[in-house]
Amino acid sequence: GQKVVLITGCSSGIGLRIAVMLAEDEKQRYHVIATMRDLKRKDNLVKAAGDLYSKTLFVAELDVCSDESVKQCIDSIKDRHIDILISNAGIGLVGPVESIPMDEMNNVFETNFYGSVRLIKEVMPDMKNRRAGRIIVISSVMGLQGVAFNEVYAASKFALEGFCEGLAAQLLSFNVTLSMLEPGPVHTEFELKMIQGMKEKEWPSVDPDTVNYFRNFYLPGAVDIFEILGQTPDHIAKRTMSVIEASNPHFHNLTNPLYSPILALKYADETGCLSVQAFYCMLFTLRPLMNVGMPVLKYLTFGFMRKWRISPN
Ligand code: NAD
Numbered sequence: 063g064q065k066v067v068l069i070t071g072c073s074s075g076i077g078l079r080i081a082v083m084l085a086e087d088e089k090q091r092y093h094v095i096a097t098m099r100d101l102k103r104k105d106n107l108v109k110a111a112g113d114l115y116s117k118t119l120f121v122a123e124l125d126v127c128s129d130e131s132v133k134q135c136i137d138s139i140k141d142r143h144i145d146i147l148i149s150n151a152g153i154g155l156v157g158p159v160e161s162i163p164m165d166e167m168n169n170v171f172e173t174n175f176y177g178s179v180r181l182i183k184e185v186m187p188d189m190k191n192r193r194a195g196r197i198i199v200i201s202s203v204m205g206l207q208g209v210a211f212n213e214v215y216a217a218s219k220f221a222l223e224g225f226c227e228g229l230a231a232q233l234l235s236f237n238v239t240l241s242m243l244e245p246g247p248v249h250t251e252f253e254l255k256m257i258q259g260m261k262e263k264e265w266p267s268v269d270p271d272t273v274n275y276f277r278n279f280y281l282p283g284a285v286d287i288f289e290i291l292g293q294t295p296d297h298i299a300k301r302t303m304s305v306i307e308a309s310n311p312h313f314h315n316l317t318n319p320l321y322s323p324i325l326a327l328k329y330a331d332e333t334g335c336l337s338v339q340a341f342y343c344m345l346f347t348l349r350p351l352m353n354v355g356m357p358v359l360k361y362l363t364f365g366f367m368r369k370w371r372i373s374p375n
Contacts, residue, residue, distance in 0.1 A: 071151030
């Protein structure tokens with residue numbers, strides 16, 4: 063029979079593409095329940111699904127920040143049976159930490175961390191009972207590597223990685239697999255929401271040096287990085303599909319191979335100095351050379367890796 067897949071945050075971006083790609087499966091192997099917080103925003107998804115809407119793709123309301131909404135949505139599914147759970151909903155947050163109100167930080171944790179936890183907690187017991195199921199969590203490269211001016215976002219994804227690493231081991235004895243996807247930059251509304259508007263924003267409570275670093279070093283660098291390294295939601299959806307179809311899915315799934323050397327720095331040097339220094343250089347030293355910056359960084363990284371005798375795989 064068909065596998066029931068539930069995905070969160072499907073009104074745009076990665077979630078939308080994953081939902082449509084699974085619904086388009088030639089053998090119609092998937093019954094896709096594409097959920098979103100606000101059903102008024104379903105038009106793009108419905109349009110992208112075309113004929114498949116109400117055939118292999120169904121839309122339902124689910125707000126990952128609400129216990130009630132999550133429970134209601136799962137209860138509305140026949141026998142609460144979900145074969146594949148994809149936790150995708152998430153929000154970004156950039157800017158100098160000094161300027162971010164605590165409620166905004168809370169909101170990021172409430173969505174990115176507790177949102178996934180709430181969802182998994184509701185679905186996992188049924189999977190354990192059936193001794194079958196697959197959970198895929200859309201994390202981020204920033205769940206494995208902190209990045210300046212993204213501290214709170216990275217922290218929320220680190221929290222998720224820690225939570226899931228523990229759970230993955232526990233779930234193996236129930237024949238339930240848990241996999242993380244760690245994309246680098248992806249061209250979605252996420253990028254627009256984060257970068258646009260930041261340029262004109264005033265930062266009265268932040269010292270001028272920090273504002274200067276953020277505005278004139280970090281922001282243009284982030285724009286370049288999206289341009290040079292950005293992947294499409296389609297790419298992430300294909301990768302998700304391959305995790306779903308793998309007989310032994312990996313726990314970590316970095317979608318962008320250019321990040322492997324950067325992450326390798328962390329494991330090559332247990333003092334952590336190498337990665338902190340590399341990021342410092344990337345932000346402040348290599349910034350004026352950004353067009354050549356990434357290749358230079360790659361070159362340096364591979365140099366370190368040779369020195370430390372490690373390989374990215
Ligand atoms: P996006 O903004 O297009 O999609 C995120 C979706 O989550 C939106 O549809 C939004 O409405 C939804 N959402 C937010 N709060 C919600 C809530 N309380 N309940 C239900 N849905 C909610 O951006 P995206 O890039 O498609 O992001 C999807 C995931 O990918 C996120 O978890 C994000 O952290 C992760 N990610 C994105 C990038 C990137 O560069 N775009 C990189 C790495 C990881």
